[in-house]
Amino acid sequence: MFPSKQTWHPSANERRAPVERRQASDSTGCDPDSQLSVKAPKSNIFAGLTADETVAVTKFLHDEKSLNLTAASNATRQVPSIIAVELLQPNKSDALSYLDSDTQAPVRNARALIRFGATLEPYLQEYLVGPLPVAAGKTTVAPLDYIFNKGRGYQRLYNVDTDTLTAFAYGYASTNLSDISQQLLNGTATGDPSGAFAIAGSTPLIFEGDSVLQWAQIFKTHTGACEDEDILPSGLMFKTDITGRDPSKWSVVALQYNGIFYESEADLRKAINSSGFIKPGTNLDGAWACTDYNNISFPHDELNPPVSVAPDGPRFTVDVEEKYVEWMDFTFYLSSSKYLGTQLHNIKYKGERIVYELGIQEAMAHYASASDPFQASNAYLDSEYGFGQTGWELVNGFDCPAYATYLNTSYYTGETTHVHPSSICMFEYDPGYPIQRHTGASYVSVTKNIVFTVRSISTVGNYDYIFDYEFYLDGSIHVTVRASGYIESSFWATNTQSNDGFHIHDHLAGSMHDHVLNYKIDLDVAGTANSVVKTELVPITKV
Numbered sequence: 327m328f329p330s331k332q333t334w335h336p337s338a339n340e341r342r343a344p345v346e347r348r349q350a351s352d353s354t355g356c357d358p359d360s361q362l363s364v365k366a367p368k369s370n371i372f373a374g375l376t377a378d379e380t381v382a383v384t385k386f387l388h389d390e391k392s393l394n395l396t397a398a399s400n401a402t403r404q405v406p407s408i409i410a411v412e413l414l415q416p417n418k419s420d421a422l423s424y425l426d427s428d429t430q431a432p433v434r435n436a437r438a439l440i441r442f443g444a445t446l447e448p449y450l451q452e453y454l455v456g457p458l459p460v461a462a463g464k465t466t467v468a469p470l471d472y473i474f475n476k477g478r479g480y481q482r483l484y485n486v487d488t489d490t491l492t493a494f495a496y497g498y499a500s501t502n503l504s505d506i507s508q509q510l511l512n513g514t515a516t517g518d519p520s521g522a523f524a525i526a527g528s529t530p531l532i533f534e535g536d537s538v539l540q541w542a543q544i545f546k547t548h549t550g551a552c553e554d555e556d557i558l559p560s561g562l563m564f565k566t567d568i569t570g571r572d573p574s575k576w577s578v579v580a581l582q583y584n585g586i587f588y589e590s591e592a593d594l595r596k597a598i599n600s601s602g603f604i605k606p607g608t609n610l611d612g613a614w615a616c617t618d619y620n621n622i623s624f625p626h627d628e629l630n631p632p633v634s635v636a637p638d639g640p641r642f643t644v645d646v647e648e649k650y651v652e653w654m655d656f657t658f659y660l661s662s663s664k665y666l667g668t669q670l671h672n673i674k675y676k677g678e679r680i681v682y683e684l685g686i687q688e689a690m691a692h693y694a695s696a697s698d699p700f701q702a703s704n705a706y707l708d709s710e711y712g713f714g715q716t717g718w719e720l721v722n723g724f725d726c727p728a729y730a731t732y733l734n735t736s737y738y739t740g741e742t743t744h745v746h747p748s749s750i751c752m753f754e755y756d757p758g759y760p761i762q763r764h765t766g767a768s769y770v771s772v773t774k775n776i777v778f779t780v781r782s783i784s785t786v787g788n789y790d791y792i793f794d795y796e797f798y799l800d801g802s803i804h805v806t807v808r809a810s811g812y813i814e815s816s817f818w819a820t821n822t823q824s825n826d827g828f829h830i831h832d833h834l835a836g837s838m839h840d841h842v843l844n845y846k847i848d849l850d851v852a853g854t855a856n857s858v859v860k861t862e863l864v865p866i867t868k869v
Contacts, residue, residue: 362640362641368425368431370660370661370671371421371424371425372413372421373413373649375436382458383411383455384411386460387440387455387467397741398742399741402443402489404443404487405444406440406441406444407443408439409450410438410664410739411439411455413437418682420432425672433456433457434458435455435457436454436458437452437453438453439451441486443483446571448483448486451479453467455467484531485530485531487571492517492525496515496525498564499514500516502578506591506594506598507562509605510560510583510598511523511562521547523545524555525542525543526545527540528701531568538567538568539565540703541703542700544560544563546559546610546611551616552617554617554812557812557815557831557834558609559609559815559816559817560609561817561819561833562582563581563699564578564580564581565578565579566578567579582699584606584821585697585819585820606820609817609832614831634727636727636754639729642654642731642752644731646733649733653754654797654799655675658681660780662717662750662782664714664739666685666709666713666714667713667784668686668750668782668793669683669685669686671683684805684848685846686713689708689807689841689842689844690708691705691839691840692706692842694826695816695827697816697822697826698817701814701837706787708787715737715739716785717749718785720732722748725751725783726751730751732747733751734747734749734750735749749782750780751781751782752778754778755779760772761773761798773799775799777796779796781794781795787814789809789810789811792807793807814839815837816834818834
């Protein structure tokens with residue numbers, strides 16, 4: 327159930343289309359014989375921890391008796407357990423000293439995120455573990471606070487009891503609400519993974535005074551290959567009071583159906599049995615809801631479309647082990663993390679550093695509605711779901727050109743390092759317009775525009791984010807994000823005069839929302855002592 331960005335059934339966290347079903351061919355697009363190689367001038371100090379390092383850090387943390395950790399294989403959300411172990415990026419001053427001189431590489435440290443769910447007020451705490459490699463008498467563990475603006479790496483948790491909350495919601499839907507949902511939806515949400523209905527909860531939780539609340543809505547489940555529950559809302563939702571950790575004190579405090587608010591089940595039952603009550607129906611799965619090819623043909627679509635080719639193979643060099651790249655006048659290092667995905671480091675142009683660090687930090691999707699309290703409560707911070715851990719293998723010839731070069735990424739979860747093969751692609755392409763041109767009295771000058779792209783794609787719930795870093799011959803760097811996938815929808819209510827979304831299908835509406843994407847860029851143009859000044863022209867009135 328909870329939250330709606332994640333899963334629809336208790337076992338659905340492992341449900342993603344297998345690679346062989348999603349790919350158009352078996353080719354990886356990466357021919358080691360054709361890819362030009364280069365030796366990185368320095369070790370990649372920004373790269374993530376190795377599998378051996380994460381194993382050593384995990385063991386070290388379990389040996390720390392004060393943490394009282396439970397192994398991931400036996401852990402529940404109610405006991406102290408490790409959520410993440412990643413590299414703690416080096417201080418910039420130490421990194422530059424190494425990159426720009428012959429000094430030793432900065433000491434490597436790990437950052438570990440640990441969840442403490444057994445206390446009355448559960449919380450997350452970040453820890454610094456180092457130096458690495460782990461060595462008796464040298465490596466220590468301490469709270470990691472200095473990197474956070476609020477001064478501490480602590481975060482109170484209010485949704486640690488999601489398993490209990492899921493059981494509470496399905497228990498309510500299959501008992502107290504069952505007669506109502508049978509009348510309105512012709513079915514009941516029971517929590518059965520193969521059932522016809524599922525429940526999703528709003529994110530984040532709602533705080534009203536001392537109360538912790540959450541809206542939950544019943545959705546129709548998919549019947550075909552496409553997992554399209556996001557566009558199958560039922561319009562039947564209920565508001566839960568989940569204050570505290572004792573589920574016996576939780577309750578349902580309100581309900582809504584077809585855009586009408588009800589203070590109790592009795593009020594909704596009374597309305598159902600009254601004259602004039604409208605049951606608009608449910609959103610049913612079908613071919614209309616699937617992203618697969620729908621056999622609609624366009625004129626001349628049977629002919630092969632244009633394709634990009636690299637007639638001489640790649641014109642850039644890669645140190646695969648160090649994740650170091652050289653293209654024309656650019657050089658840079660790559661890294662990938664569980665939460666932030668692909669990041670770029672030490673970007674140089676014509677041998678001079680212009681960017682120390684560039685990468686996504688957050689992507690917020692904020693929903694709004696005047697008639698749908700479920701959607702009005704939703705505001706997702708998508709880094710929580712992990713741009714790195716949701717960055718699956720790319721589809722050669724579709725996600726990236728067939729001649730692209732691919733890199734693997736890895737992330738740590740469940741005390742295990744997971745590898746996503748071919749999850750970063752790199753390629754040149756012609757955008758179809760010249761980078762410069764001029765016609766003179768006796769000549770024409772035109773220069774082809776070639777762009778070098780580093781791409782990764784993260785499927786965060788219903789959205790697929792396509793992240794591009796683009797390098798141009800004129801020295802400019804462009805950052806582009808494209809969104810695809812499924813919308814997060816609302817029920818098209820017949821009883822409201824204010825539908826704040828377009829009518830899409832039978833009982834389906836789009837939800838008004840904004841996307842806000844935050845990137846971090848540490849510019850080192852003309853050195854580290856540079857500054858940025860914003861100049862504006864402000865109109866004034868003089869009498």
